[in-house]
Each structure stands twice: as C-alpha cells, then as structure tokens.
Amino acid sequence: MKDDNKKQKLSAFHWRGTTLKGKKVKGQMLAMEESVVRAALADQQIKIQKIRKRGASSLQLRQHTAKPEDITLFSRQMCTMLTAGVPLIQAMQLVRSSCKKAGMKHIISQVCQQIEAGSSFSQALRTSSPLFDEFFCDLVFTGEMTGQLDKVFGRISLQREKQEDMRRKVKKAMIYPSIVSFIALGVTIFMLIFVIPKFEEVFSSFDTELPWFTLQILKASDFITQHGVAVGLLSLVAVLLFRQAYVKYMHFRLKISHFSLKIPIFGDIFTKASISRFSRTLATTFSAGIPLLTGLQSSAKTAGNLHLQRVVEDIQKKTAAGQPMHIAIRESGEFPELLTQMVMIGEESGSLDDMLNKVAAIYEEDVDNTVDNLGKIIEPMIILVLGGVIGSLVIGMYLPIFDLMSVIG
Numbered sequence: 001m002k003d004d005n006k007k008q009k010l011s012a013f014h015w016r017g018t019t020l021k022g023k024k025v026k027g028q029m030l031a032m033e034e035s036v037v038r039a040a041l042a043d044q045q046i047k048i049q050k051i052r053k054r055g056a057s058s059l060q061l062r063q064h065t066a067k068p069e070d071i072t073l074f075s076r077q078m079c080t081m082l083t084a085g086v087p088l089i090q091a092m093q094l095v096r097s098s099c100k101k102a103g104m105k106h107i108i109s110q111v112c113q114q115i116e117a118g119s120s121f122s123q124a125l126r127t128s129s130p131l132f133d134e135f136f137c138d139l140v141f142t143g144e145m146t147g148q149l150d151k152v153f154g155r156i157s158l159q160r161e162k163q164e165d166m167r168r169k170v171k172k173a174m175i176y177p178s179i180v181s182f183i184a185l186g187v188t189i190f191m192l193i194f195v196i197p198k199f200e201e202v203f204s205s206f207d208t209e210l211p212w213f214t215l216q217i218l219k220a221s222d223f224i225t226q227h228g229v230a231v232g233l234l235s236l237v238a239v240l241l242f243r244q245a246y247v248k249y250m251h252f253r254l255k256i257s258h259f260s261l262k263i264p265i266f267g268d269i270f271t272k273a274s275i276s277r278f279s280r281t282l283a284t285t286f287s288a289g290i291p292l293l294t295g296l297q298s299s300a301k302t303a304g305n306l307h308l309q310r311v312v313e314d315i316q317k318k319t320a321a322g323q324p325m326h327i328a329i330r331e332s333g334e335f336p337e338l339l340t341q342m343v344m345i346g347e348e349s350g351s352l353d354d355m356l357n358k359v360a361a362i363y364e365e366d367v368d369n370t371v372d373n374l375g376k377i378i379e380p381m382i383i384l385v386l387g388g389v390i391g392s393l394v395i396g397m398y399l400p401i402f403d404l405m406s407v408i409g
Contacts (some may be wrong), residue, residue, distance in 0.1 A: 010064055010102055012056045013037045017046040030056060030064050030102035036109065066103035071131050072164060074104070075157035082150035089115060107131070120144060135281065135298040142288050152288055159284040163302065166273050166364060173269050173371045177378055184386045189224065191393050196221035199397045210400050217396040257306040265377065269370055274303045275339060276363040278312060283356035292352075293320050308334060338362070 013034060016026040025046060029037045034051060041048055056064070074095060081091035089112060096108040107129045114124035122141035125132040136156060143152030200218055203210060210218075224231070245252045261267045281302040285295030293316060300312035311334045318328035326344035329335050339359055346355030370377075 010056045010061055012054045012060060013051055014054060015041065015048060015051045017041060017048045017050075019047075020045050030060060032102070032106045036106065064102040066101055066107055066129070066131060068131060068160075069164060070099075070101060070104045071136070072157060072160040074108070075136075075153050075160060079150060079153035079157050082153060088121065088149070121149070133301070135285070135302065138290060138294065138298060139285065139288050142290055146289060155284045155288055159280055162280050162360070162364065163277050166276055166367065167304075169367055169371045170269060170273050173266065173374050176375060177382065180382050180386065184382075184389060188389055188393070189228075191390070192217075192221045192224045193228065196393070196397065197225065203400055211396075213392075214396045214399050217393060253306055254310065257308075261305065261307065265374075269367055270305065271308075272363040272367050272370075274305045274308050275335065276360045276367065278303045278308070279339070279356040279363070280360040283353040283360065286356070287353040292325070296325075311335075 010030050010032060013029050013031060014026070015029065015037065016024070018024055029040065031037050031040075034053060037051060038048060077095045077098070078091060081094060082088070086094065092108055092112050092115075096105055096112070099105045099108065110128040111121075111124045114128065115121060119127075120141070121144055122137050125140055126137040139152050139156055140149070143149040196217060200221065203214070203218075246256060247253075261271050263270075278299050281299035282295050285298055286292060290298075296312060296316035296319065300309045300316065303309045303312060311332050315325065315328040315332060318331070319325045324344075324347060326340050326347060329343055330337075330340045342355040342359045343352065346352035349355075
C-alpha cells in the first residue's frame with residue numbers, strides 16, 4: 001500500500017457545473033483521484049458537467065504535498081479531539097475537513113477507508129503513508145491496546161514538536177555562518193575577476209619590479225580569470241560525486257556523519273541535538289508502555305545522525321544480552337557522563353522516562369542557548385577571516401603604489 005501511495009501524485013482537476021439554483025460555476029481542485037473531487041462537489045450540491053485532469057504545477061505540489069510537520073499537526077489535533085471524547089472516525093473526518101493540503105486530505109481519507117473496512121488504526125496508519133513511521137505506529141498500537149489513544153497522541157505530538165523545534169534551532173545555527181561565508185567567497189571572486197585585472201593594467205605601466213605578495217595575487221587573478229569556468233565545473237562535479245557516494249556507500253555515509261560531530265562549535269550542537277532527540281524518543285516510548293528494547297530500536301532512528309544511530313543499535317544489542325543500559329552507554333564512549341548518570345538513576349529508581357525527559361530538556365536548553373549566542377561566538381572569527389581576505393587583496397594592490405610614492409619622495 002505504501003508503494004501505491006508513493007506512486008500517486010497530486011493532480012489539478014478543472015471542473016464546471018451548476019448549483020441547485022441553476023447558476024453556472026467552475027473551479028479547480030487538487031486531489032489524488034477524480035472520485036475525491038466528485039465527492040467534494042457532491043457535498044457542495046454542485047451538479048458536475050465536466051472535469052478535466054491536468055498535471056499540478058511544481059508550486060502546487062510544494063504547497064499541497066504532505067510533510068512531517070503536517071503529521072505533527074495531525075497528531076496534536078487528534079489528541080485534542082480524542083481528549084474531548086470525539087469518536088475516532090468522526091475525529092479523523094473533522095481533522096480532514098480542516099486540512100488545507102490536498103496530500104494530507106488524501107492520507108486521512110485512506111486511513112478512514114481502511115478503518116471502516118476493518119483494519120486497526122495502527123495498521124491503517126502503517127499502510128497509508130510512509131510519513132507514519134514505525135515509531136508512530138508502534139505508539140498508536142500501544143494506545144489501542146491500553147485504550148489510551150488520547151494520551152498516546154499527546155506524547156507523540158509533544159515528542160514531534162520538540163524534535164522539530166530542535167531541528168529548526170540546528171538549521172538556525174547554520175544559516176548565519178553559511179550566508180557570511182557565501183558573501184565572502186563571492187566578494188573575493190568578484191575582486192579577483194573584475195577589480196584586480198584593472199590594477200594589473202596600471203601596474204604594467206610601472207617600470208619597476210612588483211612586490212612578491214602583489215605578484216601572487218595577480219597570478220591568482222589570472223588563474224581564476226582563465227580557468228574559472230573549469231574550476232566551477234570541477235567543483236560541481238565534485239559535489240555531485242560526493243552526493244552520489246553519500247547516497248550509495250554506507251561506509252562513506254558513516255564516516256561523514258561521524259566527522260560532522262567533530263566539527264568545532266557545530267559538532268557540539270549536532271551531538272547535543274541528537275542526544276536530546278534520542279532521550280525524548282526513548283522516554284516517550286518507555287512511558288507509553290513499549291518495551292525498552294523496542295524503544296531503543298525506535299529511538300536509534302530518530303537520533304538524526306547515522307553514526308550515533310549505529311551506536312544506539314549496539315547499546316540495544318548489549319542491553320538485550322543482559323547488560324544494564326547505563327553501562328552499555330558508558331562503554332560506547334560517544335555520550336556524555338551526564339546521560340550515563342541520569343540513565344543509571346532512572347534504572348535504579350524505576351523512573352527512567354522522567355530521567356530521560358530531564359536529559360532531553362537539559363540539552364534542548366543548552367542547544368537553544370548556544371544557538372542564541374552563536375553570533376557572539378563566531379562573529380569575531382568571521383570578521384577576522386573576512387577582513388583578512390579582503391584586506392590582503394587591497395593591501396596587495398596598493399603595495400606597488402606605496403613603493404612608487406616612496407621612490408618619488
């Protein structure tokens with residue numbers, strides 16, 4: 001069923017019809033199937049005269065394709081509905097009617113159809129869309145078995161909201177240095193291609209030897225001017241090869257994910273964000289009544305880093321073999337002592353979920369503070385690098401002029 005959903009695409013259905021009063025109307029509706037459009041128009045008491053299917057534009061696809069954020073909103077809405085005592089199918093239909101995205105409407109309709117056909121809620125979610133991952137479906141299954149779907153959806157929505165918030169913070173941490181680095185590279189290339197050659201024309205009229213530093217800058221300018229296109233193409237090919245290797249070779253992907261945790265400043269942010277996601281997910285599964293080993297398996301996939309995912313999978317195997325989890329975590333050598341200590345306290349006191357939630361809160365706050373102060377941390381470094389590069393180019397161009405002025409003086 002998941003394969004069928006992947007193959008289906010949103011289409012734009014242009015329709016014409018008449019109202020009950022005989023007024024002619026027309027419009028456009030995005031949907032996966034024509035039957036959905038006909039049903040929606042029938043609900044509006046519109047008599048259809050003509051429907052034409054056309055491909056949706058790329059903008060429409062971006063606007064109406066369901067995303068993980070939509071599943072989080074769906075979880076929160078279902079929690080609210082079920083807590084208020086609304087029956088499951090009715091709650092799904094109410095959530096569907098409030099959806100603005102055609103892709104999300106289709107997914108909810110698929111779930112409702114399968115439930116009405118006799119499937120369990122968790123099974124309907126599992127087969128309706130890959131956006132409902134194993135962790136999500138396992139928790140819903142637990143909620144069905146215990147009769148606590150409302151509480152389960154509350155835990156799911158909280159966990160997903162925290163996870164998305166952490167992801168936004170990590171992205172925020174990357175935006176500022178990326179923009180500044182891009183600007184610095186652009187300014188440097190602009191000067192080497194358009195500004196430095198003008199100075200070279202002036203220097204050619206000097207009947208004197210140019211300083212070594214100036215000569216190196218002129219050589220760099222000549223190289224970029226003559227071979228810039230080739231360098232650009234080679235860089236593009238290198239990026240494409242890197243991406244291909246990252247997708248194709250697991251060992252290469254593991255190396256890159258491990259290296260990302262060692263990057264100064266940012267590696268610390270990535271590590272703490274992964275620990276908070278792992279801790280929050282494990283706490284959610286454990287408090288929902290899912291066995292610890294199953295919870296470890298699910299939380300490994302939400303760590304957001306392939307290297308740490310493999311580490312957590314090894315911890316799961318050692319725990320399954322009878323080793324206390326805190327010892328397995330300590331032996332991995334990849335997690336801070338704080339996590340080990342909190343897990344040990346949780347295991348001994350029987351409050352593992354509380355301890356893991358506290359760990360997640362600590363690291364979420366730490367990441368938040370680091371991101372907020374990131375500008376203050378790296379701004380001096382960026383100014384030094386940017387000022388050093390641009391300043392060197394300017395000084396290199398003015399050195400011959402200074403030498404000439406001293407000769408004239």
